[in-house]
Amino acid sequence: MKLTEDIAKSLMRRLKLPVPEGAPAETAARVGELASEFGGTVALKALLPTGRRGKSGLVRLVGAADAEDAASEMLGRQTDLGYVDRIYVEKGAEIAQEFYLAFSFSDRVPMITISTAGGVEIEQVHATTPERIVTTPIDPLKGLRPWEAIDLWSRAGLKGRSLADVGRLTARLWRAFVELDAEMMEINPLAVDADGRLSMVGTMIEIDDGALGRHPELSEVPSQRPDNPRERMVNDVNRANPGGDARYVELDGDIGLLVAGGGAGLLQHDMIVDLGGRPANHSDISPAPGTVKTEAVLDAVFTNPRSRSLLIGYNHLQMAPVDRVVEALANSVQRNKVDTSRFPIILRLLGPREAEARALAAQIGGVTYLPSGASLLDGARAIVEATRKVSAQQDEGATA
């Protein structure tokens, strides 16, 4: 979960890290009030959980007196980065030097990236002066200690009084990175004023979704709900039920997919596309017992106006019983009054309790259950063929 700047900075403030004075506002009038309270120059930043706002005109530096007008221009704008409904108002920092600092992960280790060329996008520094970037793995068992951080900044070319302060702050930020279960943390710029005081002017944090359960302090953060009503429904069912999440993402084709086993789902989708089919969605779901989330995905497929067919294609299950999937299908078909003679359903479901699953599928009627030896490719072929037929019929019907 990417945090918006107001949340990220309030977390940092709570950890007593040096963040400039600032607050979020929803109206231009409130922006004006905050600006005159801070005085001097203020930064107005659109509260969208993303970088690259500066380029899109979503960060503006203005005098306190002009803040309200500038805010009315920004608020209510639909931009390619999102809809602007809130602005973060921040006291302008006096900047003598700007640095860059980020923590992230490679596949197996945490990484730190620093540069004394801060204030611009790191990609740009990398393209023009890569020698000004120092990046190195961190041993997660030892962490990053102050003297190690000082050594890194010294290698990045930092000298004098700032070196010790920036190094110590870096070690404290490492601890914050761990405590917050952050997946990514970027401070850009990390500013130093003429008196040597540090200030984290730009702060972006992404929290590891897998760790959200142990951060009750973040449960109040409004998470971004999908705009699509069916994606939102599946999302809400996930939130309301424990265990692994069901994923459902809508695309612009006409083949509904309940595919599972992350890997087998990806492969079937590729094969369908290779055969000229166009999925109406992608999905992924844990095959573990419990049908609530499976039914949510099926309901989404059946109520998506674009889907004309459904493939239920799981990898050969080794532990979970397959009849639970068919049970979910029976419930969802009934609830959504699906006419299986007009909406082809293909099942490629092999594994424990397959005989029971086949018997149950026969009761639903009009469902094609592929035989035991069927491969994932057989399932892909069957659904592409069935969808083509039903589309041709329906298009004919429409023109007749």
Add this chain to the structure above:
Amino acid sequence: MSILIDKSTRVVVQGITGNQGRYDTRLALDYGVNIVAGVTPGRGGEKVEGVPVFDTVAAAVAKTDANAAVLYVPVNGVCDAVTEAAEAGIGVILATTENVPRHDAVRAVAAAREAGAWLVGFNTNGVISPGKCKIGGIGGDDPDALYPAGRIGVVSRSGGMSAEIAMALKASGHGVSTAVSMGGDRTTGRSMCEYLELFDADEQTDAMVIYGEPGTGNEAEVAAALRSGRLRKPVVAIVAGRFQENHPRGVSFGHVAAMIGDEADSASAKIELLKESGAEIASSLDEIGPALDRRFG
């Protein structure tokens, strides 16, 4: 031979008193696996499916000489459980739990490496050396039907796909020396290439089949090892997730790890790189058999 596990493997099950631990233990015992101990703190002295339960891994190792561990522990206990097993001297540790928080995952990986242990997972359904041993739920209630013994090594980012690959091998007259579900999380104990190096050195493995996905540097590392000659046996690769490239970046379609952030991590880029490096590419499971036959023609 085979890799990682064989007839001499002695397994301790961490979390044996939970539902999953108990169920998988029953199936493993039926397969003939030498499960010598279970661990659940506070339940020492009990028995599960006839297997003695200990309070700590160290106590289990002292009493039973266990040398492999399977973990069925909740997500927030995984890092500690891996570290405990590694420090107790366990050589192969299988962590089945999925979506392990990144910070815990990297700590567990580092702790295992430091102790010289081989960590399989996270998000794995197991490792099987057909006819010899299996750890984890891999193979379900009929491992013999899914995993016939043979001379092909399998390394898969997905547990389900390892079964599908084994079925395709069986259909084309091949069998498995060892099949590894290496883990579907972005962070895994070992890289795909490290498994292939074990297979490359295994006398009973003639060729390897890998299943890869978008995200992570695993497949690129395999390609580099093929180019440098560090891997000498034939590798057949199947990499899924090309369709994602038609959609906006950052949308996750499958495993958490299978998210493209970078073009070099896309399925197409990996396929291209593996092909250039001398791997055989299969675009569906049905092409695996013919690809192997081409190399042994």
